[in-house]
Amino acid sequence: MTIPARSPVSDCIIEAGTVLTGLDADGGMQMRHDVGIRVDRGVIAQIGPLEAVGYGQDHLPRYGSRDMIAMPGLVNAHHHFGVTPLMQGIPFAPLELWLPQFRAMRPVDTRLDTLYSAIEMLESGTTTVQHINSGLSGTPDGWMATADATLSAYGEIGMRAGFCFMIRDRNILGYDDDAEVLAGLPTDVRDWIAPKLAAAAIPISELMAFYQDLRDRWLPANGDHVRLNLAPANLHWCSDPCLQAIMDTARATGGSVHMHLLETERQRDFAYKRYGHSAVEHLKAIECLGPELTLGHGNWMSRGDLDLIADCGCTLCHNASSGLRLGSGIAPVNEMRRRGIPVSLGIDQSNIADDRDMTLEMKLVWALHCETGLFNERPDAAAVLQMATEHGARSVGFGGFTGRLVPGQQADIVLMDRRKIARPAIHPRTPIVEALLHRGGRHAIHQVFVGGRLVVDGGKVVTIDCDAVLTEIAAILERQDTPAEATARTAVETMMPHLEARLRASSLGKGQKSYRYNAMADGT
Known part of the structure; x- marks a missing residue:
């Protein structure tokens, strides 16, 4: 079997009201506002005002809007x-x-x-x-x-x-x-x-x-x-x-x-x-x-x-x-x-x-x-x-390759809808990254890109037939046990008490104490 090379990624421009680019050396989140992200061969080529980023690029597909918060995948x-x-x-x-x-x-x-x-x-x-x-x-x-x-x-x-x-x-x-x-x-x-x-x-x-x-x-x-x-x-x-x-x-x-x-x-x-x-x-x-x-x-x-x-x-x-x-x-x-x-x-x-x-x-x-x-x-x-x-x-193993939204890194981008995060409203002084963590989630994810390729649109995967995958899995899980599967279940049920008895007889974990929140392993 020969493994084929992946198909070329899509060049595009992605608009966002806020881009969370990554942390600075002091641990603060760096952000850009009301910008476009230009993707060239899967890589973030430019982040800046939408007019500048889009100049001469009318042929590129465009995604997002100022209602979107962009964060790294x-x-x-x-x-x-x-x-x-x-x-x-x-x-x-x-x-x-x-x-x-x-x-x-x-x-x-x-x-x-x-x-x-x-x-x-x-x-x-x-x-x-x-x-x-x-x-x-x-x-x-x-x-x-x-x-x-x-x-x-x-x-x-x-x-x-x-x-x-x-x-x-x-x-x-x-x-x-x-x-x-x-x-x-x-x-x-x-x-x-x-x-x-x-x-x-x-x-x-x-x-x-x-x-x-x-x-x-x-x-x-x-x-x-x-x-x-x-x-x-x-x-x-x-x-x-x-x-x-x-x-x-x-x-x-x-x-x-x-x-x-x-x-x-x-x-x-x-x-x-x-x-x-x-x-x-x-x-x-x-x-x-x-x-x-x-x-x-x-x-x-x-x-x-x-x-x-x-x-x-x-x-x-x-x-x-x-x-x-x-x-x-x-x-x-x-x-x-x-x-x-x-x-x-x-x-x-x-x-x-x-x-x-x-x-x-x-x-x-x-x-x-x-x-x-x-x-x-x-x-x-x-x-x-x-x-x-x-x-x-x-x-x-992708360090320096993806993980931040900065020019030169891969365009692995998640767009969350600010309106769904804020619904019905959120005060302007609430830090955007805090709002995204605590109020954001799957319900607010609008689009996801990997190397500039649109893989999730409207919150749903668009690269495969998801319903077909789930239907096939359901058919596998819902059928009756085969003889081999029934034998495996019986063998495991018989084996477990023996394994449990060995653990009980061992000295491992004998010093276990009442559960203590965030206690260190050395007891301090």
């Missing part, structure tokens, strides 16, 4: 797949008791699944995504087919995407060695799951070779819209040689790395039990911290951990809804920001409303980190917007 810096576990009958639970149940989920065609969440993202203003495939198994032909289907779907709908696949080489079923866990399972369950583990036990050298093949296949013709990254799953899932091989490959190729870390208390305790120090300290010791690394979640980091991360130039990806819905915790975002650590935002599997609405996630992030003091530092609306745009672009 949002970035979902941590995403997995489309049809959510809840939609497949899996209720929320602590992470370690939630993930194993995914093995009972019904497979959904990769293209349809990718398009489903992409529709939700684009219609809520997200133009770029870090797609973290849950993990590869089988043969390289199957791996490439999955990657091709995923990236082709994002290209079809019009989004930019970073693609990576979760890599694990140990402890797949929990925090203990898999052979030990398997030995404690009933024979029928062990016979069902052991082949699946074997199919996913791929040597790290083969995965790194596949990663290079993927880069060679996709980047030459799609470098404006695709990034190929690496995703070590987590410290307890990856041996030291595995992590070092991943980091060496990323540094040799210029790729980015996105690693789940310290999502739960149990993960924090695992590191201390196994290594005698924190997970971040261990990554530092094996030379796996650096500016190419984004750490996802980070809910249980100590101040010392954050100092190390700040020194190494890592990015953090905050998944607020995920931490709350799974009882995993709240990342210490204010402590991160005090140290100058870039914080991006991810919706993870889905947000607090079980969809991919980044405008809702941004509201949650703002509220979650107000804290309780009278005079404590807290992110304002501009800071949250930067997390969801510029910092997200950096995390996915």
Whole structure:
């Protein structure tokens, strides 16, 4: 299969009453008012008075109006797949008791699944995504087919995407060695799951070779819209040689790395039990911290951990809804920001409303980190917007390419209707960026552009037949279980009490205290 180059982007002029261009060095939102944005071959060529921008450009299509607020396209810096576990009958639970149940989920065609969440993202203003495939198994032909289907779907709908696949080489079923866990399972369950583990036990050298093949296949013709990254799953899932091989490959190729870390208390305790120090300290010791690394979640980091991360130039990806819905915790975002650590935002599997609405996630992030003091530092609306745009672009590998609305960067633009934000009215002294964060949302999004290409018009995706996608997915989800699916559900239901018993018997998380708002991992 030859991957075709993307079709040329549309040149155009976009009018807005206010353009939020990005934060200045002091953390203030820079704005332009009553201007036009001229897009040339997908890039912002000029921002200025509409008359000047449009002079001699009568042939270009025009969009927007002075009623529009233009902001950079949002970035979902941590995403997995489309049809959510809840939609497949899996209720929320602590992470370690939630993930194993995914093995009972019904497979959904990769293209349809990718398009489903992409529709939700684009219609809520997200133009770029870090797609973290849950993990590869089988043969390289199957791996490439999955990657091709995923990236082709994002290209079809019009989004930019970073693609990576979760890599694990140990402890797949929990925090203990898999052979030990398997030995404690009933024979029928062990016979069902052991082949699946074997199919996913791929040597790290083969995965790194596949990663290079993927880069060679996709980047030459799609470098404006695709990034190929690496995703070590987590410290307890990856041996030291595995992590070092991943980091060496990323540094040799210029790729980015996105690693789940310290999502739960149990993960924090695992590191201390196994290594005698924190997970971040261990990554530092094996030379796996650096500016190419984004750490996802980070809910249980100590101040010392954050100092190390700040020194190494890592990015953090905050998944607020995920931490709350799974009882995993709240990342210490204010402590991160005090140290100058870039914080991006991810919706993870889905947000607090079980969809991919980044405008809702941004509201949650703002509220979650107000804290309780009278005079404590807290992110304002501009800071949250930067997390969801510029910092997200950096995390996915598009830093300096998109994330701001300035000449030279890609024309990834969201137009929100000021009238819908203000309805019925809003006082002129209300800062525009505050109004956009707190009152804006999917209902106010009028148009979305990616590289100057109109992908959402009137609040709806226009690049694909969305109704057809949803109809096909509904047909898949509503049919009766096949015999194989029924067997999978029975096996998972039988397996879960055994996994739960192992967790209860372990010492991980035994020191859990009453929930304390924004407590640091070191208890202060």
